Amino acid sequence: MDFILNNILQDPPVLLGLIAMIGLIVQKKQIAEIIKGSISAAFGMVILTEGVNMLTGVVGGINTAVQVKMGVGVAKGLSDVTFTADYGGAVGMAMFLALVLHVLIAKFTPIKTIFLTGHMLWWVPFVIVAGGVEGGLRGPVLIVISAILSALYFSIAPWIMRKYVWAATGDDSFLIGHPTTILSLISGFVAKHVGDKSHSTEDINVPKGLSFFREISISGGMVMFLVDIIVGLIAPALVPKGGNLFMVALNAGLTFGGGLLILLYGVRLLVNQIIPAFQGISEKLVPGAKPAFDVPILFNYKPNAVIIGFMSAFITSTILVLIANTTNVFGILIVPMVITSFFECGGAAVIGEGQGGVRGAIVGTAVASIAMVALVGVSAAMMGDTIQNWILIFGGNDLSLWAIISKLVGSLFGGF
Numbered sequence: 024m025d026f027i028l029n030n031i032l033q034d035p036p037v038l039l040g041l042i043a044m045i046g047l048i049v050q051k052k053q054i055a056e057i058i059k060g061s062i063s064a065a066f067g068m069v070i071l072t073e074g075v076n077m078l079t080g081v082v083g084g085i086n087t088a089v090q091v092k093m094g095v096g097v098a099k100g101l102s103d104v105t106f107t108a109d110y111g112g113a114v115g116m117a118m119f120l121a122l123v124l125h126v127l128i129a130k131f132t133p134i135k136t137i138f139l140t141g142h143m144l145w146w147v148p149f150v151i152v153a154g155g156v157e158g159g160l161r162g163p164v165l166i167v168i169s170a171i172l173s174a175l176y177f178s179i180a181p182w183i184m185r186k187y188v189w190a191a192t193g194d195d196s197f198l199i200g201h202p203t204t205i206l207s208l209i210s211g212f213v214a215k216h217v218g219d220k221s222h223s224t225e226d227i228n229v230p231k232g233l234s235f236f237r238e239i240s241i242s243g244g245m246v247m248f249l250v251d252i253i254v255g256l257i258a259p260a261l262v263p264k265g266g267n268l269f270m271v272a273l274n275a276g277l278t279f280g281g282g283l284l285i286l287l288y289g290v291r292l293l294v295n296q297i298i299p300a301f302q303g304i305s306e307k308l309v310p311g312a313k314p315a316f317d318v319p320i321l322f323n324y325k326p327n328a329v330i331i332g333f334m335s336a337f338i339t340s341t342i343l344v345l346i347a348n349t350t351n352v353f354g355i356l357i358v359p360m361v362i363t364s365f366f367e368c369g370g371a372a373v374i375g376e377g378q379g380g381v382r383g384a385i386v387g388t389a390v391a392s393i394a395m396v397a398l399v400g401v402s403a404a405m406m407g408d409t410i411q412n413w414i415l416i417f418g419g420n421d422l423s424l425w426a427i428i429s430k431l432v433g434s435l436f437g438g439f
Contacts, residue, residue: 218379
């Protein structure tokens with residue numbers, strides 16, 4: 024069990040490669056097809072992960088500089104490392120039991136999805152266990168309740184946004200298993216009522232002299248270059264001692280653009296291999312089940328919406344963060360959420376675009392970013408004895424929402 028938890032379930036390339044292999048074996052494919060398909064699926068996940076790491080490195084640098092400027096110390100209190108040292112076993116057991124329950128839900132209920140976002144198979148139980156600890160749960164009760172809540176999340180979250188995903192992509196062969204769900208639901212709902220589908224982000228008229236903006240790698244890189252310049256002027260910690268702001272921003276923009284190219288190539292390779300292979304598993308084990316993938320899968324369908332949504336969310340949320348810190352509404356200092364603005368709100372922007380075009384992407388994501396700030400503020404205040412600093416950086420999404428839910432549920436059973 025320890026080997027499976029630590030070396031397979033937390034290793035996305037290996038996990039998806041094995042799933043592809045099993046699916047192809049079930050379909051009785053030739054050995055050459057099995058080897059090619061399973062290794063190609065693993066390659067796709069490796070490439071996608073490296074692209075994500077490049078993007079995260081750029082936005083993480085901005086996030087750290089802002090934290091230094093605002094005097095927020097990430098090392099104070101329990102971090103994810105120290106919390107894992109104390110409760111990692113509980114998280115691992117909760118994850119294992121949650122996956123068993125999740126497959127049973129897919130097998131015996133109308134909710135037909137299998138959650139395949141490898142790293143989130145760990146982080147979802149991680150925040151839910153933290154919420155349970157905050158609520159007073161310990162021992163077997165903590166593990167069982169955390170497993171049940173995690174299984175519900177793995178099953179319900181991708182399923183309830185399926186129609187939004189299918190509308191945005193025109194492809195009903197997969198779902199999204201990522202903490203963008205609550206923000207995407209808000210964005211899609213708002214966009215449906217205020218947007219205009221006839222004006223797509225992908226049909227924006229760009230003069231021939233500016234046609235290079237149609238390339239997401241170029242437009243994304245230029246946007247990140249400008250963001251770095253602005254942040255560097257406000258938060259000098261972004262620039263290493265003896266460095267130059269212009270060159271730091273230029274390299275950040277190039278890295279970001281290159282990361283987008285790598286990510287999108289990995290997405291295409293993964294989808295082309297894993298979906299046909301997964302059909303073999305679903306036909307035999309869970310008839311009708313659909314795989315739920317990481318949110319970058321969406322970026323390939325509406326790349327312009329991702330950049331537009333990121334800017335809408337980042338600007339809106341940063342203004343709200345400044346207001347929240349000035350008024351001390353949450354009782355703690357929160358920081359601009361660069362990572363959540365790009366990944367979760369990028370996904371929310373694609374959903375908003377699918378419901379309401381350009382206007383839907385902008386307005387839907389802006390409204391979702393209001394919820395993002397509220398979620399991170401409330402959850403961080405509630406996680407003061409466990410993962411507060413971690414949730415300040417990676418929260419404002421489903422992770423915050425389910426940490427809150429877990430604490431509330433834990434408080435009901437904390438005496439047992």
